[in-house]
Amino acid sequence: MVKIRLKKMGRKKLPVYKIVVMEAMSKRDGKAVDILGTYNPKSKELQVDVEKVKEWLSKGAQPTERVASLLKKVVQ
Template sequence: MAVKLRLQRFGQHKRPFYRIVAADAKAPRDGKFLDIVGTYEPIKGDVQVNSEKVAKWIENGAQPTDTVKSLFKKFNISSK
């Protein structure tokens, strides 16, 4: 099973809110997930991440998507 760290969309119309989750790569975007590792609020420009969980998932072979990788880089969150 390939695991990805990716965004799961919540919020209202034109008011997005995202969870950063570890999910099976074949699962739907807003479907089943394995673990919640953080949140992202683009309107506020706020990212909250549990770096211990991120490190654990990456050590176990999870790959962050391009968007999540750029968020980690933009907000200086260590993904390795």
């Protein structure tokens, strides 16, 4: 199963996350199948490639709870 989830980047106490498509059983910081966007929780900045997200959702990728709440702000 494929999931859309957050991959932690950045440095200690200043995280930045990539929104990625990964196998469900892979590690949090493992190899991503596709990169869909970025999220900076400190500045609340969210950048997402909406077309890629819609494509992966149509293929059956399941977003995590946190990613689903972020995507609701962008994808209608």
